[in-house]
Amino acid sequence: MEAANIADLFSEALFIVVMIVTIIIGPSLLAGLVVATFQAATQINEQTLSFLPRLLITLMMMIFAGPWIVGKVVDFTRQLMLNIPILIG
Template sequence: MTPQLTLDIFAEALWLVVLLVTLIILPSLLVGLLISMFQAATQINEQTLSFLPRLIITLGMIMWAGPWILTRLLDHFRMIFEAIPQLIGVV
């Protein structure tokens, strides 16, 4: 097992997590910003007005990008599974 192989696996996993979280959370942040600007302009301070659209957008992104997310996760786990002999030093 080389440290470089382990670091490469962790670096790819970290990048995958950042990519997937950004894909799900960024649209929710943008919708939250738009709603906050609307609330500031109209001085409506209702918490559910901000929460519900963000929840709907987040769930929509998960549904829309779900197959791609699952494919990326399965590819990464397959790569880790195939690298097990190299990690334990058999090959």
């Protein structure tokens, strides 16, 4: 196994992780920004006010994008398992 193969596998795995995190956390960050803007405009300084919308949006994104995420991880794992003989030999 050459260093180029390892680097390719690592970069592909890292790209998949970044895609998954972006899809799950991105909308939650936007919701947090909207709630923080609302809190700044109304001067309500309640910490739990921003927690519930972010939690609900994160859970909804996991439910909505879950099958796609699992499919991506399974495809990458399947590709990795099928390429083991090629990578070793």
